[in-house]
Amino acid sequence: MVVSGIDITIHKSARKTVSIFVERDGSVSARVPEKLEEEEIEEILKAKEYQIFKNLAEWTQLNQNAVEREYVNGQSFLYLGRNYRLRFVEDNIEGLQFIKNKFLINKEEKHRAKELFVKFYKNKLLTKIHPIIDQYKMQLGVEPKQIKIMELQNRWASCTSNGNVNFHWKCAMAPIDVLQYIVVHELAHLIHLNHTAEFWNEVDKILPNYESQMNWLKLNGAGMDL
Numbered sequence: 001m002v003v004s005g006i007d008i009t010i011h012k013s014a015r016k017t018v019s020i021f022v023e024r025d026g027s028v029s030a031r032v033p034e035k036l037e038e039e040e041i042e043e044i045l046k047a048k049e050y051q052i053f054k055n056l057a058e059w060t061q062l063n064q065n066a067v068e069r070e071y072v073n074g075q076s077f078l079y080l081g082r083n084y085r086l087r088f089v090e091d092n093i094e095g096l097q098f099i100k101n102k103f104l105i106n107k108e109e110k111h112r113a114k115e116l117f118v119k120f121y122k123n124k125l126l127t128k129i130h131p132i133i134d135q136y137k138m139q140l141g142v143e144p145k146q147i148k149i150m151e152l153q154n155r156w157a158s159c160t161s162n163g164n165v166n167f168h169w170k171c172a173m174a175p176i177d178v179l180q181y182i183v184v185h186e187l188a189h190l191i192h193l194n195h196t197a198e199f200w201n202e203v204d205k206i207l208p209n210y211e212s213q214m215n216w217l218k219l220n221g222a223g224m225d226l
């Protein structure tokens, strides 16, 4: 459906309200109650025109931070919130090495550089995140069943109702305080499996400045693609 010149994909479901999203690729979609007629949907979306333009402007702003990374000498990669450069070397080194603030890969292994970065982030995150989890699970009084580092489409972390917690390996790109926030957020879900005021209150008790960490994720989330 085209509203005010914007192509909007409509998803109908058993919901009561209309909500509009700008997807990761910049396309716009709306979730609408299934009982609404086409004209009613169009009318509601027209009334939300200002909000749609505002969301699109925000999306554009955020995606200016998106970096198309290439596996070439001098390209920078994030690690714990800072950028470090990649160097292909002649030296016979094993996989990807992080030495003296540089990422080093043997030039013969250039074709699998991306794979080596993923492996690096996974290993580093595993060692960084466990002490953080141990610290905050005590404070929150929760006990995650299983902790996994994995590829999680568009999410930083997730948890299941039976107490498993998963973290995206990209969390290793975030500064430590942001990593702490991601951990506290997920562990707090073991108490409240939702985003109610009680949930945020739990996060706030442990990290009173969590909004600045949330902001970092918002601003940098788009710059983390490998």
Ligand SMILES: [Zn+2]
Binding pocket: 185, 189, 194, 195
């Ligand atoms: Zn959440």
